[in-house]
């Protein structure tokens with residue numbers, strides 16, 4: 001298969017240098033975190049034990065890394081081979097999204113030297129939703145690297161070199177769909193146990209289903225968005241046709257999401273809180289408008305042929321999923337009167353540093369390895 | 379052939395129904411049973427004079443070897459107690475304060491309230507902890523913490539309905555801290571420090587069954603009559619007579635989130651004293667119910683894996699180098 005090609009070109013561009021600088025700043029604060037403890041760099045507290053790092057780097061970061069998951073469903077499970085050229089670049093964002101999410105967990109947990117306990121059966125607590133999330137994410141990081149490995153092999157030995165891995169790839173593809181299904185839904189289940197601390201606008205036993213649907217939608221949207229950004233950044237022709245067809249999947253998913261979401265709110269009689277005032281109310285409406293926007297934009301078929309509309313709709317979709325996750329983990333969370341949380345500057349810089357490492361990794365990989373599809377012939 | 383979109387939707391819908399079915403699981407409302415020999419405490423706010431002897435002695439006896447505040451690295455958790463230290467006046471439970479007396483006074487009402495771990499019958503912290511660092515003792519029902527297992531993820535803090543476990547935010551090598559019912563003292567045949575050093579009998583220790591009976595009996599006492607309140611333990615020989623106050627007709631901790639081994643009585647409604655209003659069913663059992671439906675014996679994941687692997691096997695034919703049909 002020669003549908004992917006290395007981009008070539010210089011790696012140390014200006015964009016790379018900026019990312020590098022941010023990574024350094026983040027690294028500096030990380031040194032402080034390990035020398036002086038979490039309190040020295042973060043605004044997390046006993047009321048808000050999880051802050052920006054868990055919410056953004058892990059919960060949102062892995063959802064943004066669902067491109068590989070979403071494309072695998074489409075291409076391998078629903079057998080839509082025509083989208084195959086997009087698989088590898090989607091996988092690459094997933095590889096980085098997930099690997100760095102795992103790294104973020106490591107810096108966030110207080111007793112990181114015990115990290116390996118999560119992998120040792122004698123410690124396992126099967127009632128713990130977090131155990132399932134941690135195990136699935138750890139396994140999935142490994143699966144992603146294997147799924148991506150043909151890119152390395154082909155780099156060394158040409159298209160034939162990946163034959164061996166490809167023979168058993170279907171096993172990893174199946175894992176690559178099963179594991180995200182499990183942990184993306186469980187990321188939602190995580191907050192069920194917080195009970196009354198999460199506002200009724202978000203607290204529901206349907207959290208796992210809502211998290212799963214929105215993760216798949218975010219995966220597709222990010223694949224669309226990334227395809228545009230890489231076209232612009234590297235001056236390649238737009239893949240509008242294929243991407244437009246792909247984006248057609250999004251409205252259906254979002255309508256399913258909204259039906260479950262609003263049906264559940266109505267069933268529980270929780271709509272009152274939507275007019276209760278304060279940040280939760282504002283963010284509830286922002287979230288819902290963000291979910292409705294891409295539906296409205298992408299439902300009419302002609303819109304899906306316009307590059308600008310596509311790109312923007314995909315962006316709103318990604319934002320919708322991100323805001324939903326922020327709302328569930330931070331905005332809607334209130335442990336007791338008197339607690340509040342807003343990330344500290346060093347916390348934000350660490351997150352920016354991690355995003356920068358992702359960008360740098362992506363830039364290196366697409367230039368050096370066969371990742372991006374060969375330009376569509378007009 | 380691979381599974382088509384309709385099958386996929388069916389699969390998704392099926393998992394949705396599985397989830398929906400959890401809304402009313404067919405289990406008992408409380409999820410878990412309390413061990414018959416469980417021990418705990420009864421706090422009667424109408425007897426509490428706010429002397430904070432329990433707070434002082436909780437800190438004193440838990441900073442000793444075996445105590446929940448003891449640090450092998452020689453840190454001084456007895457903050458106020460050294461030559462350089464000033465009196466520490468915590469406003470809430472902290473990683474250095476496992477027990478706190480808070481005061482409430484408003485609209486002519488006043489009361490104290492004593493906060494620490496409730497030793498829940500179905501504890502959120504135990505259900506949540508991925509590495510079994512939080513555990514409920516099968517005999518005494520004490521909810522214990524083992525730092526050697528803990529990874530410091532703080533999910534127990536998210537999961538505790540009473541915001542009890544506290545994290546050492548300022549330490550490079552932090553631990554979680556919470557009341558462990560003075561298990562080091564119980565092992566020596568002593569009773570919890572907060573009960574032993576309570577001068578009025580506001581905090582008493584005993585088997586939960588007996589504490590429940592005592593609390594129910596107190597609610598039946600006639601306001602203004604005199605009652606001999608036991609001091610130290612529920613069956614203590616030493617008793618102090620006192621006129622019975624007007625109780626709020628509620629034993630906090632009897633049914634909250636499946637029941638607690640710490641019971642409270644007061645003359646002011648508990649929500650005013652800062653206690654959350656909680657359902658009888660524990661959040662832990664709701665969460666475990668969802669996990670159980672989806673992952674019971676891993677059957678669903680294995681079936682789904684089989685279907686996925688089959689579909690992927692067929693659609694990767696060309697990549698395996700076989701000819702397409």
Ligand code: SF4
Nearest residue numbers: 495496498502503538
């Ligand atoms: S009060 Fe909190 S820390 Fe104590 S047993 Fe219950 S859930 Fe665990």
Ligand code: SF4
Nearest residue numbers: 507528529531532534
């Ligand atoms: S912080 Fe420690 S005790 Fe609490 S849930 Fe995590 S591993 Fe368990």
Ligand code: SF4
Nearest residue numbers: 436477557560570572
């Ligand atoms: S039982 Fe012991 S650790 Fe718990 S509050 Fe009482 S004195 Fe403190």
